[in-house]
Amino acid sequence: MIDISVPVLTAALGSFADDTRVWKSIKTKHDSFLLQTDLNGIYHWSTVNNMKFNDDKFEVLSFGLKEFEAAYKTPSNAVIDGKSIVKDLGILFNCTLSFKEHILQVVSKGTQLAGWFLRSFKTRKMEDMKTVLQSLIIPKMEYGSVIWSPTDVAQINFLESVQRRFTSYMSCFQTYDATLNMTT
Numbered sequence: 473m474i475d476i477s478v479p480v481l482t483a484a485l486g487s488f489a490d491d492t493r494v495w496k497s498i499k500t501k502h503d504s505f506l507l508q509t510d511l512n513g514i515y516h517w518s519t520v521n522n523m524k525f526n527d528d529k530f531e532v533l534s535f536g537l538k539e540f541e542a543a544y545k546t547p548s549n550a551v552i553d554g555k556s557i558v559k560d561l562g563i564l565f566n567c568t569l570s571f572k573e574h575i576l577q578v579v580s581k582g583t584q585l586a587g588w589f590l591r592s593f594k595t596r597k598m599e600d601m602k603t604v605l606q607s608l609i610i611p612k613m614e615y616g617s618v619i620w621s622p623t624d625v626a627q628i629n630f631l632e633s634v635q636r637r638f639t640s641y642m643s644c645f646q647t648y649d650a651t652l653n654m655t656t
Contacts, residue, residue: 479513482506488561492525498534504542515547533558535567563616571620575627582613582634596643605638 483496483506494514496507518525527546532554544552557566557573564574589604613634622628 479510479517481510481513483510485514491561493560498542501540501542504540504544508542508544511544518547531555531558533565533567535569561616563619571622572627574620575622575631578613578615579630579634582609582631583637585609585612586634586638590638590641596641598642598644601639601642605635609634609638 481494483494486493486495492514494507494511496503496510498504498507515525525547527548527550530546530552532544532552533556534554541554546552557564559565564571564577566573586609589608593600595601613631622631
């Protein structure tokens with residue numbers, strides 16, 4: 473019989489699909505001990521329920537001041553690696569929550585998608601370009617923006633540069649040069 477009851481934890485636990493996150497405010501060595509105790513309870517629960525965690529996917533991300541470094545353990549007693557950047561549901565989190573790396577990735581993906589369209593299709597008609605922008609590029613770039621939404625003007629301008637660059641290729645913004653017999 474499967475035991476679906478989760479052990480009583482002092483830490484918070486969240487799961488989505490096959491991702492599980494455990495978090496806790498660590499202010500003292502005792503808090504660190506309690507977190508490891510909670511992890512051990514979760515490991516025991518998973519064993520009882522015939523579930524296996526992948527030790528290679530364990531990560532620790534610490535926010536704020538680090539009074540001391542704690543070495544948390546996996547179910548196989550290996551030390552969990554501390555990371556400065558962690559990906560959770562497609563969003564890159566860093567230890568300062570600046571989302572700088574995530575924004576760089578979003579701009580890169582948006583630029584690649586825009587470049588793919590511009591290389592693959594000859595059309596520069598405004599309606600076609602707007603459709604691609606609104607249905608492919610912007611949704612890809614706005615994924616999870618409720619979480620990582622920038623307030624820094626430089627980051628906002630960096631994100632908007634993808635749209636500005638893409639729309640500059642629309643036929644309505646290009647001029648016709650009769651001497652060259654082409655659109656510039």
